[in-house]
Amino acid sequence: MTQALVIGGTRFVGRHTVAELRDHGYDVAICNRGEHDNPFADTAVEHVQGDRTDDGDLADAAHAVAPDVVIDCVAYYPRDVRAATRIFDDADAYVYVSSGAAYGEEAIPKREGETGLHDCTEEQATDDSKGSYGPRKAEGDRAIFAAAEDGVAASSVRPCNVYGPHDYTGRVDYWIERVANHDRVLVPGDGTNVWHRAYVEDVAAAIRTVAENGEPGEAYNVGDRRATTLDELVEMIATVLGESVEIVHAGSRELAAGDIDAGEFPLYRDYPHLLSTAKLSGLGWEATPPESALQATVDDYVESDRDGSEYGPDREAEARVLGVLDTLT
Template structure:
């Protein structure tokens, strides 16, 4: 039986990756600091406690687990990838969880090996800000490519915005809360904005499939095979909740009445962000229909104790915008 090590493994992408690997017959171990509840504590999943940014801890995990496959869910800096590809240089597959944010060029769609990645300065490589996230992931990809050139079986998966059960980011939670608790939902722009999303279980499947069948030195985009607009997201949530809502669109002038910038809305992006998933599909990967993925996402949110209202613009500010729009109607 193949032994897998998931670096991370308890919160979101890692949690689903552990489940995916177990469902496909892998023995699985996780390595993390143990700061979050371990959903696999009462299972056969081994837990190796360690800080992945400590090379000694990572080497100890390599020795303790002796993995055939490593899925690296929490490599946020280029040095993390360089260290991991050095420590796990003899595994059958090392898969780095990169991001669609690694692309620095605006193109529709963004394609592996064709669309330009972000540059990454020395300062960005060690920064922790959101602004440097894409450049850091891009440099992590380049570390994967360099390791593969030296004979390491290293590959990369680039998901776009990941959503699904146990998503702690609140990006979809915000919209579920608005649909569940308000008759009118404010949407920036004309509702046709597309910021490509990826269902978390599909991302987990992508990581496994790339580990099994991917080519060292290659990157693979992951995202829903059918991208949906922001309006379609709201409408889909309403369908799952069996709620009737009015979507109200607002441009920059109307949003200014509530002192709101459009980019404060989760999952809003002025220029479309769309990844080609043809390369990953060529390995036999397929994605979950968006309506099924959204149903599972909403169901878990309803059962959770998370509060989506804490994300995005303040509802009172939104109400001021709605009031202005009513006077103009």
């Protein structure tokens, strides 16, 4: 049986990846600091405690588990990737979870090997700010390419905005909360904004697929096979919840009444962000229909104790915008 090591493995993408691997017959171990609840504590999943930023801890995990496959869900800095590809250089597959944010060039769609990646300065490579996230992920991808040239079976997956059960980011929670609790939902722009999303179980399946069939030195985009607009997201949430809502659009002038910037709304982006998934599909990967993925996402939210109201603009500010719009009609 193939032995897999998932670095991370208890929160969101890693949690689903562990489940995906187990469902496909892998023996699985996880390596993390143990700061979050372990959903696999009562299973056969081995837990190796360690800090992935400590090369000694990572080497100890390599020795303890002797993995055939390594999935790196929490490599946030280029040095993390360089260290891991050195420590696990004899693995049959090392898969780095990168991000669609690695792309620095705007194109529709963004394609692996064609669309330019972010540059990454020495300062950005060690910075932990949100603004350096894309450059850091891009430099991690370049570390993958370099390791593959040295004979390491290293590859990369690039998910766009990941959503689904156990999502702690609140990006989709915000919209679920608005639909669940308000008759009118404020949407920036004209509602046709597209910021490509990726269902978490599809991301986990992509990771396994790339580990099994991907080519060393290659990156693979991951996203819903059918991208949906922000309006369509709100409408699908309403359908799942059995709610009837009015979508109200607001431009920058109207949003100013509530001192709101359109960028404050989760999953809003001025320029469309769309990733081609043809390369990954060529490996046999298939995506879940958005309606089914969102059903599972909403069900998880309803059963959880999360409250998406803490994300995005304040509702009172939105109410001021709605009031202004009412005076214009």
